Amino acid sequence: MIVAESLTKRYGAKTAVDDVSFEVHPGRVTGFLGPNGAGKSTTMRMILGLDRPSAGRVTVDGRAYRDLSAPMVQVGALIDAKALHGGRTARDHLVVLAKSNGIPLTRVDEVLDIVGLTSVAKKRSGGFSLGMGQRLGIAGALLGDPRVLLFDEPVNGLDPEGILWIRNLMKRLAGEGRTVFVSSHLMSEMALTADHLLVIGRGRILADTGVAQFIAENSVSHVKVRSPQADRLAELAAAAGWQVSRDPAGALLVQEVTTDQVGDLAGHNGVFLHELAKVEASLEEAFMRLTADSVEYHTGGTPPKTAAEAVPGWGPPTVADRIG
Amino acid sequence: MTTTAPAAPTALAPGARLTFGRILDSEWAKIKTVRSTVWTLLALFVVSVLISWGIAALAASDVAKDVAEGKKNDAPDLLTVGVAFGQIAALVLGVMSMTAEYSTGMIRTSLTAVPWRASMLAAKALVLALVLFVVGAITGFCCYFLANLMLDAKDVGIALGDPGVIRSLIGTGLYLAVLGLFGMALGVLLRHTAGAITLGIALIFVVGGVVGLIPGKTGDWIAKLMPANAGSQVMSVEAADKMFRPWPGFAVFAAETLILLLLGTLLLEKRDA
Ligand SMILES: Nc1ncnc2c1ncn2[C@@H]1O[C@H](COP(=O)(O)OP(=O)(O)OP(=O)(O)O)[C@@H](O)[C@H]1O
Ligand SMILES: [Mg+2]
Numbered sequence: 001m002i003v004a005e006s007l008t009k010r011y012g013a014k015t016a017v018d019d020v021s022f023e024v025h026p027g028r029v030t031g032f033l034g035p036n037g038a039g040k041s042t043t044m045r046m047i048l049g050l051d052r053p054s055a056g057r058v059t060v061d062g063r064a065y066r067d068l069s070a071p072m073v074q075v076g077a078l079i080d081a082k083a084l085h086g087g088r089t090a091r092d093h094l095v096v097l098a099k100s101n102g103i104p105l106t107r108v109d110e111v112l113d114i115v116g117l118t119s120v121a122k123k124r125s126g127g128f129s130l131g132m133g134q135r136l137g138i139a140g141a142l143l144g145d146p147r148v149l150l151f152d153e154p155v156n157g158l159d160p161e162g163i164l165w166i167r168n169l170m171k172r173l174a175g176e177g178r179t180v181f182v183s184s185h186l187m188s189e190m191a192l193t194a195d196h197l198l199v200i201g202r203g204r205i206l207a208d209t210g211v212a213q214f215i216a217e218n219s220v221s222h223v224k225v226r227s228p229q230a231d232r233l234a235e236l237a238a239a240a241g242w243q244v245s246r247d248p249a250g251a252l253l254v255q256e257v258t259t260d261q262v263g264d265l266a267g268h269n270g271v272f273l274h275e276l277a278k279v280e281a282s283l284e285e286a287f288m289r290l291t292a293d294s295v296e297y298h299t300g301g302t303p304p305k306t307a308a309e310a311v312p313g314w315g316p317p318t319v320a321d322r323i324g
Numbered sequence: 325m326t327t328t329a330p331a332a333p334t335a336l337a338p339g340a341r342l343t344f345g346r347i348l349d350s351e352w353a354k355i356k357t358v359r360s361t362v363w364t365l366l367a368l369f370v371v372s373v374l375i376s377w378g379i380a381a382l383a384a385s386d387v388a389k390d391v392a393e394g395k396k397n398d399a400p401d402l403l404t405v406g407v408a409f410g411q412i413a414a415l416v417l418g419v420m421s422m423t424a425e426y427s428t429g430m431i432r433t434s435l436t437a438v439p440w441r442a443s444m445l446a447a448k449a450l451v452l453a454l455v456l457f458v459v460g461a462i463t464g465f466c467c468y469f470l471a472n473l474m475l476d477a478k479d480v481g482i483a484l485g486d487p488g489v490i491r492s493l494i495g496t497g498l499y500l501a502v503l504g505l506f507g508m509a510l511g512v513l514l515r516h517t518a519g520a521i522t523l524g525i526a527l528i529f530v531v532g533g534v535v536g537l538i539p540g541k542t543g544d545w546i547a548k549l550m551p552a553n554a555g556s557q558v559m560s561v562e563a564a565d566k567m568f569r570p571w572p573g574f575a576v577f578a579a580e581t582l583i584l585l586l587l588g589t590l591l592l593e594k595r596d597a
């Protein structure tokens with residue numbers, strides 16, 4: 001189990017992780033979801049003792065990472081695909097890691113086989129593709145057969161087959177009773193993999209909930225209506241106190257009503273309908289809505305200082321977001 | 325859910341945990357599995373031996389003339405003269421052992437596997453020092469045999485048993501080992517290959533010579549205390565004028581390096597990786 005208490009990380013004036021508290025439990029895949037620059041990697045680096053928290057603390061199975069006596073057996077981590085020396089062969093890289101923790105070298109060949117790198121075990125990792133580097137990183141994480149696993153954007157660079165493979169791997173690891181904590185910026189990916197969600201935006205936890213519950217709570221559906229008398233219908237809907245907007249094609253989008261209500265309204269007023277449909281918001285939209293709100297909340301008190309600050313948390317990465 | 329899953333020992337490796345010996349073993353595996361180590365050590369050996377041999381061959385007749393005329397016998401200084409050039413390789417190896425971890429990103433994986441940072445640095449230092457001592461001493465002896473062959477041809481050879489000769493050859497290994505550690509310390513402090521190598525070379529070749537120009541007793545002391553000036557005395561058969569005696573000089577160099585390494589350890593412990 002991973003426990004963070006009031007975890008905070010500041011880089012100069014920038015607060016990357018802001019007073020965050022959460023628990024990651026064993027036996028399920030916990031998705032760590034947030035847009036670029038939200039603070040996912042920073043949080044993971046603090047869990048692994050790589051970055052020192054500015055305030056608060058985080059423990060793995062009750063201990064600070066740096067106090068672990070068998071780190072690779074207790075925690076396996078994939079930080080990023082490029083956290084290795086490209087001059088070393090894949091096998092040598094794993095041998096170096098295994099030796100430090102007293103893991104038998106037979107295990108090195110086992111994990112190479114698990115991640116499908118046996119055929120390139122004697123090749124220097126510098127020539128590996130992003131996906132192969134990612135697999136080697138995963139091999140390193142699995143080396144100690146750890147109880148807790150951390151993956152920072154593991155599907156990065158993987159092909160569809162690789163994505164399916166890591167999805168199943170994570171589920172299997174959680175099924176064996178391990179703690180699996182995986183970051184992503186894709187809600188759709190998490191919906192397929194995770195059982196539990198920890199949503200982070202601008203360094204703050206926005207949601208800590210089951211995936212199903214998150215979807216139920218956050219996906220707002222609306223009714224889409226196409227009508228030759230759209231303007232008239234929009235007036236009627238507004239008069240009924242409903243929220244109405246238009247999509248680019250000119251169809252009306254009516255919030256928080258049923259198709260029955262819209263159909264009845266149109267019928268009573270003699271408005272022709274060409275289409276009447278209930279539209280479920282996608283998970284991605286639910287997620288964007290949530291993180292966008294967090295930005296409003298953040299900038300509500302103080303006006304944004306720079307253009308970059310004014311950009312919602314979800315969007316193209318800004319230069320500031322990419323540093324580090 | 326408040327129950328914590330036990331950090332159960334896995335069936336895989338009940339004895340798997342960190343020990344200093346294992347960290348040493350891992351660092352040994354690290355240094356020997358990158359090609360640059362072999363190339364750098366080869367450069368150290370070849371450059372030192374070839375230059376010692378070449379200079380001895382060129383200078384042997386002059387030395388013989390000086391000795392015949394009763395002037396100072398320069399033969400002892402020629403035995404390992406090439407190490408003055410080969411030593412750059414030891415510095416580079418030391419710097420790279422640390423900065424390559426940063427430039428490749430390996431440091432994050434290393435510190436995840438071994439979060440005991442001071443122990444990792446100590447293990448790295450021990451492995452590096454041992455490798456450089458062995459290769460350095462072998463280089464010293466090879467320099468001696470080849471250079472002495474040239475000197476012997478003009479009857480100004482120096483016997484291995486003469487005072488200070490064996491000490492200077494073992495001292496070559498010792499000096500190069502500490503020089504490597506000096507580079508490693510600069511590497512952990514600066515975390516940048518080019519910066520650390522530049523600073524190291526500047527300290528050894530430029531500053532060490534320039535401070536000799538400062539007049540008076542202060543200047544003499546500053547020159548004496550410069551790392552390479554102090555440390556290299558252990559490599560010479562007879563210590564140079566105005567410099568420390570061989571062992572005190574080496575002790576000064578080792579102490580300076582130790583201070584830098586301790587500073588580096590503090591920073592490594594404190595800084596984000
Ligand atoms: N070493 C650092 N120095 C300064 N700022 C940093 C550093 N590391 C991260 N940051 C900043 O902290 C914020 C959080 O970054 P972090 O890498 O944790 O985000 P992330 O959620 O992992 O994003 P991504 O999805 O892009 O990987 C960003 O604004 C980033 O610029
Ligand atoms: Mg990240």
